Every structure is written in C-alpha cells, then in structure tokens.
Amino acid sequence: MEPDFDILKHQKHAHRLLGAFLKSGHIPHALLFTGIEGSGKRDAAFTFAMACNCEESPTDWVQGLKKTVFGPIPCGRCLPCRKIVSGNHPDMILLAPERSVIKIARIRQLCHELSLKPYEAKRRVAVIVDAPWMTPEAGNALLKILEEPPPQTLLILTAVQRSDLLPTLVSRCHSIRFHPLPESHIAAALQNRLGLSADEADALAPMANGSLSRALAMANREAGASKWLNRRRAIISASGLDRPESFSFEPLTLSLAFAERLSDEKERIPEALDILQCYLRDLVALRWASPHLFNKDLTHKMQYVSQHTRLEVLMTQIEAIQRAQRNLTANVNPRLALETMMIHLRNACHE
Numbered sequence: 001m002e003p004d005f006d007i008l009k010h011q012k013h014a015h016r017l018l019g020a021f022l023k024s025g026h027i028p029h030a031l032l033f034t035g036i037e038g039s040g041k042r043d044a045a046f047t048f049a050m051a052c053n054c055e056e057s058p059t060d061w062v063q064g065l066k067k068t069v070f071g072p073i074p075c076g077r078c079l080p081c082r083k084i085v086s087g088n089h090p091d092m093i094l095l096a097p098e099r100s101v102i103k104i105a106r107i108r109q110l111c112h113e114l115s116l117k118p119y120e121a122k123r124r125v126a127v128i129v130d131a132p133w134m135t136p137e138a139g140n141a142l143l144k145i146l147e148e149p150p151p152q153t154l155l156i157l158t159a160v161q162r163s164d165l166l167p168t169l170v171s172r173c174h175s176i177r178f179h180p181l182p183e184s185h186i187a188a189a190l191q192n193r194l195g196l197s198a199d200e201a202d203a204l205a206p207m208a209n210g211s212l213s214r215a216l217a218m219a220n221r222e223a224g225a226s227k228w229l230n231r232r233r234a235i236i237s238a239s240g241l242d243r244p245e246s247f248s249f250e251p252l253t254l255s256l257a258f259a260e261r262l263s264d265e266k267e268r269i270p271e272a273l274d275i276l277q278c279y280l281r282d283l284v285a286l287r288w289a290s291p292h293l294f295n296k297d298l299t300h301k302m303q304y305v306s307q308h309t310r311l312e313v314l315m316t317q318i319e320a321i322q323r324a325q326r327n328l329t330a331n332v333n334p335r336l337a338l339e340t341m342m343i344h345l346r347n348a349c350h351e
C-alpha cells in the first residue's frame with residue numbers, strides 16, 4: 001500500500017524536529033524512529049526522504065510547521081518525489097526483516113551499496129524497518145557504517161522502543177518518538193482506504209489503540225469491518241462477560257466449550273484476548289464515567305453490566321486474562337491456558 005505522506009500531520013513532535021533539521025541544513029546521519037507498530041514510522045521515513053530530495057517545496061514544508069494547518073509535505077510532484085512515491089528511486093533503500101530476521105549478509109550488502117556514490121539523490125536514504133530483528137552480527141556490521149557515515153546519506157532505523165536495540169547503535173542515532181495515532185485519523189483512514197462507513201470506522205478505530213496497521217488488519221481480515229465487529233460481539237458474548245456476574249452460574253461446560261473453540265483458531269487467540277481485555281477495561285472505565293472507551297458503540301449495554309458487577313471482580317478478571325496472555329507467550333498449551341482462564345473468570349465472581 002502506498003505510504004501515507006500526510007502522516008506527519010499527526011506526529012507533530014516528529015514533524016517539528018524533522019522540519020528543524022531541514023531548515024538548519026544539519027541533518028543527523030542516523031535517525032531512530034520509535035513508537036508502537038502502526039504509528040506511521042515507515043511512512044514518515046519515506047516522507048522525510050522526499051522532503052530531503054524535493055526540488056519544489058522544501059520551504060513550504062518548513063513553513064508549514066508554523067501554521068496550524070500544515071502546508072504541503074513535501075510537493076509530491078517533482079521527479080525525485082514521484083520516484084520515491086513509486087518505489088523507483090535508486091537511492092531510496094528499504095530493508096525489512098525476512099522471516100522475522102535481518103541477517104548479516106543483507107547488512108553487508110547495504111554497506112557495499114553505501115560505499116558507492118549516490119546515483120542522483122541530494123541525500124540518499126536507507127530505511128531499516130524493525131531494526132531489532134537484526135542478528136547481533138548484523139547489528140555490529142551496521143555499527144561500522146554508523147561509525148564512519150558515508151557522505152550524503154541518511155540512515156533511518158525503526159523500532160518499538162530504544163531498549164530493543166544495542167545501546168551502541170542507539171547512542172549513534174538521533175531518536176525521535178512517535179505517539180499512537182489519534183482515533184480520528186484512524187477512522188478517516190479506514191473510510192478512505194477501505195471504504196468503511198462512518199459508523200463502522202468510528203466503532204473500529206478505538207479498538208486499534210493508536211495503530212493504523214492494526215486497524216487495517218482488523219478490517220481487512222474479515223473482508224469488512226462489520227464482520228469484525230460481529231466477531232467481537234460474538235467473542236464477548238460467548239465468554240459470558242456481556243452479562244453481569246450471574247454468568248458464573250451457567251453450566252461450566254459452556255465456558256469450557258468456548259475455550260475449546262477459541263483454541264482451535266490458534267493464530268487468532270491473541271486478538272480474542274485483547275478484545276476481552278479491552279471490554280473489561282471499558283467496564284472499569286464506565287465506573288468513573290470515563291469517555292475514553294474502546295467499545296464506544298457498546299456503551300449502553302456495557303453500562304448495565306458495569307453497574308451490576310463488583311469492581312474487584314472486574315480487576316480479578318483482567319488479571320486472569322493477562323495471566324493467560326503470559327502463559328501463551330511462554331508456550332503453555334493453548335487449550336489448557338484458555339480453560340484455566342475461563343475458570344478464573346467465573347471464580348472471580350464467587351470470591
């Protein structure tokens with residue numbers, strides 16, 4: 001999918017810093033973009049690469065920083081901009097993990113490419129996406145490039161957090177933090193990119209926790225947001241948590257059957273547990289009349305459940321889900337982890 005070149009409108013901290021670099025002409029030779037997956041780090045790297053090479057409007061880009069409404073970021077029309085947009089710029093290098101790893105051979109190849117002169121760019125840009133997936137050997141090879149930076153070259157690394165990378169790498173990069181994206185932007189992107197209705201987009205956006213890629217994946221996977229929203233309702237309902245504490249008096253076999261069904265779809269378990277946890281967090285938030293809810297469209301129903309369930313029950317249930325998440329990460333048998341979780345969810349009501 002084509003990068004979102006407006007992304008920096010929603011990452012004002014990054015926009016301000018990058019704009020200041022451009023304006024001063026002093027661009028560090030290595031940047032590290034950190035933030036949750038889906039907060040626009042990769043798109044921002046492409047946008048900045050364009051801004052560094054744009055022939056028309058780098059000044060607009062800088063001037064835009066002073067306006068409430070941002071100016072063009074960057075022109076998008078000149079030859080370098082168009083080449084970067086279409087993925088055909090010879091000096092724009094993108095390196096991403098293959099099968100969850102970045103091997104030393106790929107970094108050595110990058111070293112070789114960067115030892116040659118740029119073909120045509122004012123500033124060549126190499127982006128290493130998910131840099132923590134580099135093997136230690138690959139990381140050390142990259143360190144050599146950072147110690148002797150090639151001229152006219154900018155390296156951009158992306159990671160969720162600085163601590164995921166070797167400290168020696170971090171110390172040689174200028175770090176820029178990306179924040180979770182606002183719900184309004186995610187909702188707009190769901191409408192524009194996937195053609196969701198405004199109601200669907202508004203219901204789904206809060207569930208993405210500020211991650212555009214997560215929102216797109218949720219809407220895409222079910223070939224439509226309405227299916228995803230139905231699945232969410234089905235999971236909450238089958239767990240029994242959509243009813244007040246009384247669900248714990250229903251037959252245990254129902255809870256165990258739910259655990260079994262869920263364990264059959266192994267790759268979707270994390271998402272289902274996220275759904276349940278977000279739902280319980282909403283029930284807690286409603287106690288304090290908080291407007292910040294994940295499942296805004298279910299507010300009316302959740303209010304009833306929230307009022308009829310003790311707070312300590314909700315807290316114990318959230319812990320039970322978190323324990324199941326930890327167990328699954330530690331490779332406990334999924335069915336066992338989920339059955340245990342369901343028993344704890346029910347028992348919480350009797351404590």
Ligand SMILES: [Zn+2]
Nearest residue numbers: 054075078081
């Ligand atoms: Zn341009």
